Amino acid sequence: EVQLVESGGGLVKPGGSLRVSCATSGFTFTNAWMSWVRQAPGKGLEWVGQIKSKSDGGAINYAAPVKGRFTISRDDSKDTVYLQMNSLKTEDTAVYYCTTEYYYTLKYWGQGTLVTVSS
């Protein structure tokens, strides 16, 4: 059974930093492309970024609103993907979901972790 478990969310002040993690199991993580998706309270889904497998080149892509502030990384020895968020803004407040990619779709989703940016 595929499991994705996010952790690390919480309250942070504007301009601050936070790292959220996604621990995975039930599939071959080293071959997986992973994405982060967020959802602001009462709003729709927004793709944040993607990290490809090392065997596929390991490229990392970001959505325009987070490019230059957020960094996605992976530790294949721990089957874990990370989202480092810097220079946080109030508009970054959202539930952050970790997802697996399958044929250019987001197949499995974690339960999400809430990040609140507020003074």
Next chain:
Amino acid sequence: QSALTQPPSASGSPGQSVTISCTGTSSDVGGYKYVSWYQQHPGKVPKLMIYEVSKRPSGVPDRFSGSKSGNTASLTVSGLQAEDEADYYCSSYAGLYVFGTGTKVTVL
């Protein structure tokens, strides 16, 4: 990339069909076969319902079907059931992912 355009709401009575549109451009929906649809019940995690325009993952009822014409993709839910009441989002992959604005489906 701009969000794909979906109607804010759609509704139907039990047993009826409802179709949701998802309009993009030739750079996303129209240019690739990678259109997906997700269902999200209130307070729940999104669930993949359709991928590659019209394919259903294992376990998704065949009441759910997808199609595409030009720059517009569509999700049809046939034989509406109470549990189909949810928010639905389309997405397209064109090097990056872009989501639709979301449609709230109400079962009358």
